[in-house]
Amino acid sequence: MSSTAASMSLSRSRLVFWYATFAAISIGANLGSQSLAFHLYRGPFAIPLSVCVGTGVGLVVKYLLDKAWIFRYEHQSVAHGVRTFSLYVVMGLGTTILFWSVEFIANALFHGEAGRLAGGAVGLVIGYFTKYQLDKRFTFA
Template identity: 65%
Template sequence: MNTIVASRTALVTWYALFALVSMAANLGSQKIAWQIYSGSFSIPLAVCIGTGVGLVVKYVLDKSWIFRYEHRSVTHGVHTFLRYVAMGLATTALFWATEFAAQVLFQSETARLAGGALGLTLGYIAKYQLDKRFVFA
């Protein structure tokens, strides 16, 4: 029993750490993108760039360290990544809705990034279950 609890605790700890790394990559790349370009549609563009960066970082970490998943071929790897992206669509909608709601309500970059962090946290909780059942099964 202690082994199961220890392994579950380790899994949750690593997953949370990797979620934080991915969130930092996402929000950091958003900030950089927004600093480079602050014209029309700069916020949606920054959010899309951040989402892409965070997605790739989280996929690599989850595949390698959380699920210890091996691809059988390049084609299998592409299909796995596409399933990962598909499972992330709903969680991305939650993340974006939370981030954009914070922007509309508080009209500040700090609030928008805080809303993004909240949305990412909620999304990652759901994403783990989806990935476990449908992507890395």
């Protein structure tokens, strides 16, 4: 089943609800793992390292939820799965730059973890809205 057909099997309101729910779960996983990484390591580059850890965790969580529940996408082989995940990552590069920019701007403005994480949440919401459109058209098409 194509992703468009799978997405259309959900009503628009249910699709928005579940996509937003999974985005919230992914944001929680991202920001929670960022906070954990930041508290475990406070050395040089602690903030960029924690952001990278959170991005990786959030990426995997969001991919698994989107693939299974939003797009109802099945891999035809391991190679196809690797290709799909790689395309998912590539589609996320621009949205990740957007998310990181908002988070680092918030960190510069508010000088603290709470402000940085709030900026990260705003950046992730904007990024996930954009990412859905890219994934629907390219990744899970």
